[in-house]
Amino acid sequence: MKLEEIAPHVFACLQQKPGLGFSNSGLIDRGGGLVVDTFWDLPHTREMIDHYSNVWATPPRRVVNTHYNGDHCWGNQLFPQADLIGHRRCAESFFKENPALLQSLKGMDVSGQPGLAGLKRGLEPWDFSGVELTPPSVLFDDRLEIQLNGSPVEMVYVGPAHTDSDVVVHFPEKRVVFAGDVVFRLCSPIGWEGTYARWIAALDYIISLNPDVVVPGHGPLCGIEGPREMKAYLEYVREESKSFFDAGLSVAEAARRIDLGPYEVWDGPERLFFNVERAYRELRGDPPDAPIDANFLFAGATQLYLERWAGGT
Ligand SMILES: [Zn+2]
Numbered sequence: 001m002k003l004e005e006i007a008p009h010v011f012a013c014l015q016q017k018p019g020l021g022f023s024n025s026g027l028i029d030r031g032g033g034l035v036v037d038t039f040w041d042l043p044h045t046r047e048m049i050d051h052y053s054n055v056w057a058t059p060p061r062r063v064v065n066t067h068y069n070g071d072h073c074w075g076n077q078l079f080p081q082a083d084l085i086g087h088r089r090c091a092e093s094f095f096k097e098n099p100a101l102l103q104s105l106k107g108m109d110v111s112g113q114p115g116l117a118g119l120k121r122g123l124e125p126w127d128f129s130g131v132e133l134t135p136p137s138v139l140f141d142d143r144l145e146i147q148l149n150g151s152p153v154e155m156v157y158v159g160p161a162h163t164d165s166d167v168v169v170h171f172p173e174k175r176v177v178f179a180g181d182v183v184f185r186l187c188s189p190i191g192w193e194g195t196y197a198r199w200i201a202a203l204d205y206i207i208s209l210n211p212d213v214v215v216p217g218h219g220p221l222c223g224i225e226g227p228r229e230m231k232a233y234l235e236y237v238r239e240e241s242k243s244f245f246d247a248g249l250s251v252a253e254a255a256r257r258i259d260l261g262p263y264e265v266w267d268g269p270e271r272l273f274f275n276v277e278r279a280y281r282e283l284r285g286d287p288p289d290a291p292i293d294a295n296f297l298f299a300g301a302t303q304l305y306l307e308r309w310a311g312g313t
Helices: 042-053 088-096 099-106 114-123 196-208 225-246 251-257 261-265 269-284 294-308
Strands: 002-007 010-014 024-028 034-036 062-064 083-087 138-140 143-148 151-157 167-171 176-184 213-218
Touching (some): 002 042, 002 213, 024 213, 099 114, 114 294, 138 143, 167 196, 176 196, 176 225, 196 269, 213 225, 225 261, 225 269, 251 269, 251 294, 261 269
Parallel strands (some): 083 138
Antiparallel strands (some): 002 010, 010 024, 024 034, 143 151, 151 167, 167 176
């Protein structure tokens, strides 16, 4: 984990490891302080707070959650003095994920269940004990603008893209965008509720802001090339998925055959399985908020990894 100064009074706390849940956070140390996203568990969020405490004047008055996934908000309770801000659907979806369940999975025997085994491996670095789900209570629908010592910060709803509750945080004075999981950088995305069209529109919105620095939800800092490459990945996977869907192939077969080209070196290439399945859902005409079979998805991605990137089973 490391702290980077992006601009005067603007910082990013970056978790530099590949793997599930290693997200990024941001801090604007003005107007009482604004933190963008907390981390997946309390130990990692405490480490983030230690980093921030080296540069912030006082504990922040506000925390914004870019969406409801636990790796962006399960540390919220460590900011008891702050207003917690998020999209209305972030609060509504907050209890979809369950820290106690994930903590118990870490101790379970999951032999013979490849989906759970893949997820369990991803959870090894995390300790969800003590997490009390603390959803945002300052809610908005389309946009919220606040002033930090006279400098506006805009929070704009761009979902359902990666999830139903995606928000990007724009600090125009410093040309910085905190993109949440609308942007994964050098790292394969996973999408939950939402559509390719909305996700691509969200990326177009970030590009239209012409930022100098984009803080992605996962991966290293970037400029405008980050959302551009993310958009190209999504367009490519959607197009490839469509041709295999039209040819009648299963999700697993399509994911086995799609040539990832330049995206093969991104962290977690096996997440392609999630993205093909998501494209198939759309091509079948399923609603974007249709229930998701996470066990099937993690099992498919694990199998794909074993076949394509771990030298076969
Ligand atoms: Zn995330």
